[in-house]
Amino acid sequence: MSLIVLGTVALDHVTTPSGAKKDMLGGSAAHFSMSARLFTPVHLVAVVGGDFPEKHLSFLKRKGLDLTSLKIGTGKTFRWTGEYKKGDLNTALTLATELGVLESYVPEIADHQKELPNVFLANIDPDVQMKLLSALKKPELIGLDSMNLWINIKLPSLKRLMKKVHLFVANDGEARALTGESNLIQAARKLSTMGPKMIVIKKGEHGVLFYSKNTMFSFPAYPVDKVVDPTGAGDTFAGGLMGYLSKAKKVNETTLRKALLYATTLASFNVEGFGMTKTATLTTRDVEGRLKTLVKFFSIT
């Protein structure tokens, strides 16, 4: 079943120990889509500016994404400039943020998109996330991601939104910041009382923890021995998770475990190249091959 994602489409300037790249296609919704498209049709809801390169637009089209609700606004495309230092590739240092068209963005979608059953609210202002959610008629599976910025400056909005979603995806730092619990199991338990029944905590190189009232499980990350650029890994992860669940058409322990294996696999490809160079060229066969290796990696025999 189709999946609709709201988030950012950005121009990223990224410096890592492997090099520096300018004007790369990035943003939460773009990374998410590049991953989710491998499982299901994806509708991208975002805004870019008049300066958004034609090559990026045609690239997104070529990847099969529905761009009906990719708005080209008046102003500049959202830009993010970040750096990862040697020795701590888990932490992005934000050097500059230019909101541009994001500043006044109100998401709008086409009538046929209002009926879509699966939605992911990728990282963007929670008030904007709420607007998209309100426009959907009967979403069956609602996933949500956020970031420390919104926890700091828009906590009431984020909390209101959390009450309306089924699945919440957070990294370990966000989970701790939102709950005040340092133990991740306790943090996940607390998050699950704030609205979302299903909690996914991403631990970067240490893998993932899933928590719901009825089950809890964990997988290690795929072993990547050279991280080139982790930007978008979390969004790529969420794309695999939501993409697989949308394809599976049901959410239960079996599909959730499988979905998180795909999510882990996709995220591992993402970090091996700058921007979405790796995920953009993936085939289903690449993904299945690595998933097998991942499963063997933590097999008990």
Added chain:
Amino acid sequence: MSLIVLGTVALDHVTTPSGAKKDMLGGSAAHFSMSARLFTPVHLVAVVGGDFPEKHLSFLKRKGLDLTSLKIGTGKTFRWTGEYKKGDLNTALTLATELGVLESYVPEIADHQKELPNVFLANIDPDVQMKLLSALKKPELIGLDSMNLWINIKLPSLKRLMKKVHLFVANDGEARALTGESNLIQAARKLSTMGPKMIVIKKGEHGVLFYSKNTMFSFPAYPVDKVVDPTGAGDTFAGGLMGYLSKAKKVNETTLRKALLYATTLASFNVEGFGMTKTATLTTRDVEGRLKTLVKFFSIT
């Protein structure tokens, strides 16, 4: 097959968010033994002082350990005073260390112990570890643990020792400090060129990574939602690992994976109580039960 372990037996004063305890039985060899005894006969090689409480001695005896080479030296027992702060139970803050009898300790073992096939050099001065190793006639499996202190002040001794061992156990911080590599896979690879063919990197709440030239695998940690006292978790882990391998009588990928599952299981019990309160009362049945839960925890279906 029997297992001989050299390390410390200490009196620990520990403060954690769950409380404070004084004069607890602790030390690397004690924690290791309390875990390994569940798999195989264990010979404990260590020194304590004249002030070592009789109740701790009789406790160790009751647990079935061979205390032939537990020397009662002239002077005071090694004492460690440490604290774990709320929010970071992974990091022990050392408040005081009183070496006492450790200062001049030279390990001596009985003739029949010199023939033992499996040895673990638990955390203690690497020069002392080397002396014990030299006293063994034909060790078949040699495991080694160390700590940041020795990496900082006795690196040449530690490196000499590493050349002589088969299996090296380190936590993530130690692996990074020893190799200068922040990526743990690259760190493990480098460690495996320094002598030990088998590298085990303990990641605390994030589980374990095993690396050798031929294989690499990882397991998440057992989910403990209330860590009471992590002191000795690494030693307890190593006890499960070496204990199981000694019992299995062979080292191959199958036994290594199994051994690390036991190690993970044992460590999870350790952190649930102060000192060795939890591991001291464990039965094989407790361990098998939790191991099953652990395996289900990261099962793919």
